[in-house]
Amino acid sequence: MDHxxxxxxxxxxxxxxxxxxxxxxxxxxxxxxxxxKGLFTAWRxxxxxxxxxxxxxCLVKPDPYIDILTFVPDGVLVTFEVTILSILLSLIVGLIxxxxxxxxxxxxxxxxxxxxEVVRGIPLLVQLFYIYYALGSFTxxxxxxxxIIAMTVCYGAYMGEIFRAGIASIDYGQTEAARSLGxxxxxxxxxxxxxxxxxxxxxxxxxxxxxxxxDTSLVSIIAVADLLRRGREFATAxxxxxxxxxxxxxxxxLITLLLSKIVNIMENKMTPYGQQQ
Amino acid sequence: xxxxxxxIIAIDGVFKYFGSFAALKDITLSVDQQEKVVICGPSGSGKxxxxxxxxxxxxxxxxxxVVDGVEVSDPKVNINQVRMRVGMVFQNFNLFPHKTVLENxxxxxxxxxxxxxxxxxxxxxxxLEKVGIREKASSYPGQLSxxxxxxxAIARALAMNPKIxxxxxxxxxxxxxxxxxxxxxxxxxxxxxxxxxxVSHEMGFAREVADRIVFMDEGxxxxxGSPEHFFKNPEHPRxxxxxxxxx
Numbered sequence: 001m002d003h004x005x006x007x008x009x010x011x012x013x014x015x016x017x018x019x020x021x022x023x024x025x026x027x028x029x030x031x032x033x034x035x036x037k038g039l040f041t042a043w044r045x046x047x048x049x050x051x052x053x054x055x056x057x058c059l060v061k062p063d064p065y066i067d068i069l070t071f072v073p074d075g076v077l078v079t080f081e082v083t084i085l086s087i088l089l090s091l092i093v094g095l096i097x098x099x100x101x102x103x104x105x106x107x108x109x110x111x112x113x114x115x116x117e118v119v120r121g122i123p124l125l126v127q128l129f130y131i132y133y134a135l136g137s138f139t140x141x142x143x144x145x146x147x148i149i150a151m152t153v154c155y156g157a158y159m160g161e162i163f164r165a166g167i168a169s170i171d172y173g174q175t176e177a178a179r180s181l182g183x184x185x186x187x188x189x190x191x192x193x194x195x196x197x198x199x200x201x202x203x204x205x206x207x208x209x210x211x212x213x214x215d216t217s218l219v220s221i222i223a224v225a226d227l228l229r230r231g232r233e234f235a236t237a238x239x240x241x242x243x244x245x246x247x248x249x250x251x252x253x254l255i256t257l258l259l260s261k262i263v264n265i266m267e268n269k270m271t272p273y274g275q276q277q
Numbered sequence: 278x279x280x281x282x283x284x285i286i287a288i289d290g291v292f293k294y295f296g297s298f299a300a301l302k303d304i305t306l307s308v309d310q311q312e313k314v315v316i317c318g319p320s321g322s323g324k325x326x327x328x329x330x331x332x333x334x335x336x337x338x339x340x341x342x343v344v345d346g347v348e349v350s351d352p353k354v355n356i357n358q359v360r361m362r363v364g365m366v367f368q369n370f371n372l373f374p375h376k377t378v379l380e381n382x383x384x385x386x387x388x389x390x391x392x393x394x395x396x397x398x399x400x401x402x403x404x405l406e407k408v409g410i411r412e413k414a415s416s417y418p419g420q421l422s423x424x425x426x427x428x429x430a431i432a433r434a435l436a437m438n439p440k441i442x443x444x445x446x447x448x449x450x451x452x453x454x455x456x457x458x459x460x461x462x463x464x465x466x467x468x469x470x471x472x473x474x475x476v477s478h479e480m481g482f483a484r485e486v487a488d489r490i491v492f493m494d495e496g497x498x499x500x501x502g503s504p505e506h507f508f509k510n511p512e513h514p515r516x517x518x519x520x521x522x523x524x
Contacts, residue, residue, distance in 0.1 A: 174371060180364075181384075183385065187388065191384065199375075274419060
């Protein structure tokens with residue numbers, strides 16, 4: 001059986017060729033690329049609009065807006081802490097899960113697949129409650145730790161799927177070339193496939209970063225003093241609900257808009273190997 | 278096992294199935310050291326599959342396959358050890374795009390043979406010289422033409438110091454003007470005495486370099502013989518038909 005005349009670099013997903021084309025819609029953020037004029041304009045309007053509203057509000061009504069702005073930055077910091085710690089840990093969990101999902105070992109494969117299936121089927125808020133309250137009846141977990149564990153467990157499953165897809169996107173010829181030189185399956189994976197997959201998964205991981213950052217607002221419910229929690233504390237103390245949550249929403253918006261721009265810059269940096277020097 | 282009169286590759290009654298489709302039917306073929314064998318035949322004849330069974334990129338379902346004194350069809354054999362002695366060149370080059378040309382050559386010697394980087398690089402440079410792309414050592418594969426990539430792929434296989442080289446349609450993905458430069462490298466290699474098995478449609482190359490030509494069709498070896506015999510007096514009607522189509 002002769003092999004199809006494939007051009008190098010094109011990944012041939014023969015088993016999917018008969019299916020309808022798939023499209024990806026991310027839960028992270030709309031990534032403002034210059035090729036999409038409308039979205040890029042919308043991104044700029046949103047960013048500068050949000051900035052302008054914050055400035056105008058502070059100028060027109062310093063009390064309570066300036067007070068809110070001085071009260072919540074601690075929360076922003078916590079939000080970032082939870083986000084960064086969770087993303088790092090979920091990358092590790094994700095790599096293990098992704099490798100498990102493509103493993104030829106039926107036990108590992110089933111374990112990883114079941115983990116993904118179960119975690120994706122339970123809302124993150126329920127997972128948070130489960131780890132903090134339900135497990136809390138056996139062993140007390142501090143809120144911050146519980147938050148990190150829940151986010152890691154949840155996003156580890158998503159990351160696992162990203163790793164799996166990233167590894168699957170590498171042409172099978174790469175595996176054959178490495179194996180023909182004498183590399184074992186494991187060596188092939190770590191020296192040849194994963195280094196290439198890292199590049200292709202960078203943008204989706206960036207997107208998950210944004211999605212995770214937004215989802216960290218859920219941890220405010222288990223007494224982690226993140227941005228939303230700090231807002232609530234301020235609001236209940238001053239009864240300035242409208243002003244506080246307006247400001248909190250604007251700050252979240254600013255952060256995700258800036259992050260989505262960073263992801264876009266990352267995507268554009270994905271030039272072919274050797275062309276960045 | 279290495280005495281020069283025992284064949285370096287012995288294929289004995291080999292069958293290969295893809296599902297219920299028999300890709301190889303009772304293939305028996307042996308290759309001596311330093312012999313150059315060109316396998317040709319229409320597409321779908323099983324010639325690439327046969328080549329890929331030799332380093333077990335395709336496993337076999339029945340028969341025996343001995344390569345360099347090791348029975349590779351035995352599942353207990355460490356196939357990676359055998360593969361280190363059998364170089365392979367693919368139709369689509371399959372260079373590692375994230376590595377420079379030099380790193381493509383040195384990755385396997387460094388990781389598998391534990392050769393120090395500097396030494397591996399020192400022995401890689403003459404190979405790049407040999408395939409005529411010394412000046413591209415620090416380029417990435419994506420910056421090279423197809424012909425250059427295939428020459429790097431040959432050098433990458435040679436960097437492991439193999440006893441046998443397998444070529445799977447090495448010029449089929451190339452633009453016509455680049456075929457010559459790759460065949461030149463292969464010709465040089467043949468003159469140096471490398472044991473080579475080449476799946477190819479390049480009949481000029483086969484005529485000039487091959488000690489033996491194997492013609493396959495529908496998973497069977499139809500006819501084997503010297504280029505002389507093969508091109509002048511083919512016996513089997515299917516061989517004649519194939520030659521009339523291709524020449």
